[in-house]
Amino acid sequence: MLPLGTVIKQCCKVSWTWKIEHAQPLVQSRQLSCVQDVLRRTPLYDFHLAHGGKMVAFAGWSLPVQYRDSHVDSHLHTRRHCSLFDVSHMLQTKIFGHDRVKLMESIVVGDIAELKPNQGILSLFTNEAGGILDDLIVTNTSEGHLYVVSNAGCWDKDLALMQDKVKEFQNKGSDVGLEVVDNALLALQGPTAAQVLQAGVTDDLRKMPFMTSAVMEVFGVSGCRVTRCGYTGEDGVEISVPAIAAVHLATALLKNPEVKLAGLAARDSLRLEAGLCLYGNDIDEHTTPVEGSLSWTLGKRRRTAMDFPGAKIIVPQLKGEVQKRRVGLVCEGAPVRAHSPILSTEGTVIGAVTSGCPSPSLKKNVAMGYVPFKYSRPGTQLLVEVRRKQQMTVVSKMPFVPTNYYTLK
DSSP states (O other): OOOTTTTOEEESSSSOOEEETTEEESSSHHHHHHHHHHHETTTHHHHHHTTTEEEEEETEEEEEEOOSSHHHHHHHHHHSSEEEETTSEEEEEESSSSTHHHHHTTBBOOOOOOTTTTTTEEEEOOOSOEEEEEEEEEOOOOSHHHHHEOOGGGHHHHHHHHHHHHHHHHHTTOOOOEEEEEEEEEEEEEETTHHHHHHHHOOOOOGOOOTOOOEEEEEEEEEEEESSOSSSSEEEEEEEEEEHHHHHHHHHHHHSSEEOOHHHHHHHHHHHHHOOOOOTBBBBBTTOOTTTTTTTGGGGGHHTTOOOOHHHHHHHTTTTTOOOEEEEEEEOSSOOOOTTTTEOTOOEEEEEEEEEEEEEEEEEEEEEEEEEEGSSTTOOOEEETTTEEEEEEEEEEEOSSSOOOOOOO
């Protein structure tokens, strides 16, 4: 698996010039054969190649960065219609047993006990120093287990963290267990996603708001877990499907002309427009939830109890100023990339960009980065340095593009 600190690379200039965080292009045939031997492949690997997917190395996996459509076309199609993403590289686990909630709350900041059946939340693994180990989604299923989805780049450390905690609880006589889910994971994202999926399910998707989940048959495939969530800012679902049926399901979804395949390039720009973090870039073990503008992930009961890792560091930050804060930036001039210095208007370096790209939706350059608290107010004028030239930028509220999550309101 590639290290998290992989530098930004220029992806293959076949039909685009987009840069993807942590992506390493597989350009030369000799490199391709050598690198592919050590990269993991999703159940849809051959499917991607057959549909013109341009494969790159990402977090130890071979994944499509784009298909035959340009990155911008793919991005805008997702905003206007819907796109299908292969996110099978994500770690899927089940935590079961009578003490499963207590176990999960010993390693995350969220209030898992308050979740209703088939309800989920975005949460964070934290360490005792208050740093973020990873972001994840935890769903309290009606089948008697917690369904957890976390990042591929943190696969090894996340799994080790959960396994070690399970052993610790078991040694104390607690009733807990862990199982890795060997399913594919497909994300159907965009304003017409529910309409497309409804044709293949008997459940009424109008009754499933954002961050709820249910097991159902999808286009003839039984035992699929459908969760109304995603990482684009649009309405959509993630479908955990038995690996053997992944190609069948993807093929069935693509029969609808609303659906097109999309890859890592579109996923990266969509999530940035939505103000969502990429672990290893925008948040990491040296960033607290408050510094990362993720205070909303801290359960109210958990804040009072201060019973999650790093609480003694994190909770006091809620009431005072922090040294740095993640902010959105709208930038003039050339596109801004990760690691670009952020400067005060006097020219002093005060921070750094963590993610940046041209926004296909807004036709502007957008970015995220960290600045001292006193510079974090929206509307604050700053400078960014791109190719040794200084450009104007303005601190902006996020998301840059309004989110369209489905609620029952």
